[in-house]
Amino acid sequence: MSAQRMLFLTVATLLFTGIGLSGWNQVHWFLYLPAGMLVFAGLTGICPGLMLYRNLGLK
Known part of the structure; x- marks a missing residue:
């Protein structure tokens, strides 16, 4: 496992x-998106956020 995935x-x-700790029912659903994306990136090595920014022309 690479340091980036870790x-x-x-x-x-x-x-x-x-x-x-805040309470599963108290937190807005939008906070689950970055956490889910990071789990996906850590398990597969494919970072959706990084791919999005590269497609937008950023390096």
């Missing part, structure tokens, strides 16, 4: 911990 999983874990 970073994605660590940040996702911290986000889900914060969601859990």
Whole structure:
């Protein structure tokens, strides 16, 4: 596992911990999107956010 993928999983874990401590029903659904994207990126190595920014012309 690469350091970048481990970073994605660590940040996702911290986000889900914060969601859990705040209360699953209290947190807005939008906060689940970046956490889910980071879990996906950590497991597959494909980062949707990075792909989006590259398609928009950023390096």
